[in-house]
Amino acid sequence: MSTNNNKKTYWKDLKEATQTTAKGLELTWEHFQKSIRSLAQKDMENAVSAKNQSFDNNSTSNLGIVTNLYPHEMMPIPDNGRYKLHNEIDDCIVCNKCVEVCPVNCIEIDAIRGTEQVGTASDGSPIRFYAAKFDIDMAKCCFCGLCTVVCPTECLTMTKEFDFSEMDIAKMTYEFGNLKDNEIIEKQKEWDDFQAEKAAKKAKTSKPILKVKPIENKEQIVENDNKKSVIKIKIPTKKVETTEKTETKPKIKIKIPTKKVETTEKTEQNLRLK
Known part of the structure; x- marks a missing residue:
């Protein structure tokens, strides 16, 4: 089925292309015939030129001139x-x-x-x-x-x-x-x-x-x-400010343990006897 549809569209497109081309050629052929007839009937000196700028639509229609008469006519x-x-x-x-x-x-x-x-x-x-x-x-x-x-x-x-x-x-x-x-x-x-x-x-x-x-x-x-006068200029010097306030840490006193001699009544009596 798909092959049949492709064939139909192909021949349809080909037909449209041929018709449009033939229509364009027909219009071109028509203008070509008019120009040949006008050139055979009249001399080109009668056409509108730059020296002779007086023209109208009727005078140019029979001369085979189908384009704008530039620069006298412009888009x-x-x-x-x-x-x-x-x-x-x-x-x-x-x-x-x-x-x-x-x-x-x-x-x-x-x-x-x-x-x-x-x-x-x-x-x-x-x-x-x-x-x-x-x-x-x-x-x-x-x-x-x-x-x-x-x-x-x-x-x-x-x-x-x-x-x-x-x-x-x-x-x-x-x-x-x-x-x-x-x-x-x-x-x-x-x-x-x-x-x-x-x-x-x-x-x-x-x-x-x-x-x-x-x-x-x-x-x-x-x-x-x-x-007469002498002026002494002194350069200001930056004084280093010393602050007496210093943080003092508390000193820790270490006590040395001492052995106490215990005297008893017995020892005193012995000493007396001696």
């Missing part, structure tokens, strides 16, 4: 897709978090601190750095999206632009810096001058440093400039 792109990165530099506070979290080091930032607050982001965050360099190398990017997650002002986002291929790989690096070459030199000089001025003010207001000489003896004589 809908999901909102949560990960594609080309974009940085809204006006909202960037140059916090360097995207550089630290990037697993492939595709983001490079050179920041110059301003002498005062540079600006304010759209969310109210203060901007204190200039983005002298903010480059994103999309050739290295692994599209993980971590940089967009850690961005505090949400200025770094992924757009829906997915086709940004280039013949030259150097063109895959996109620059978002907000300073020109001469401005970079100027802002860096301002910051260096500010730091130098700050250090000079600190040096004027700071107290002189007193040098302490090492003490060799227990007593050292320190004389002032006029040598």
Whole structure:
């Protein structure tokens, strides 16, 4: 019985596979015939090209074109897709978090601190750095999206632009810096001058440093400039405290047994007689 059931299922599966394959081939053959007829009737110059972008559904139905007219027609792109990165530099506070979290080091930032607050982001965050360099190398990017997650002002986002291929790989690096070459030199000089001025003010207001000489003896004589008074500095020594309270154990006196001479009346009489 089991062998008969296996034979039935085998032929049933084979029949279904043949029918589904034939249905797919039928659809393919139908499109193939339409394309041959349209090419025989019309020249390919009449088809919609990149130069001639005016088309409608009726014009393309008879040309044998059954695929999307990319890039003029595209499939809908999901909102949560990960594609080309974009940085809204006006909202960037140059916090360097995207550089630290990037697993492939595709983001490079050179920041110059301003002498005062540079600006304010759209969310109210203060901007204190200039983005002298903010480059994103999309050739290295692994599209993980971590940089967009850690961005505090949400200025770094992924757009829906997915086709940004280039013949030259150097063109895959996109620059978002907000300073020109001469401005970079100027802002860096301002910051260096500010730091130098700050250090000079600190040096004027700071107290002189007193040098302490090492003490060799227990007593050292320190004389002032006029040598009028002599100050003796004594090094405190730790005194060993001795406590007189000691625990005394009770002494045990051992008594030596002595033999007592018993005198009786008989002995006394004998002595008298003698």
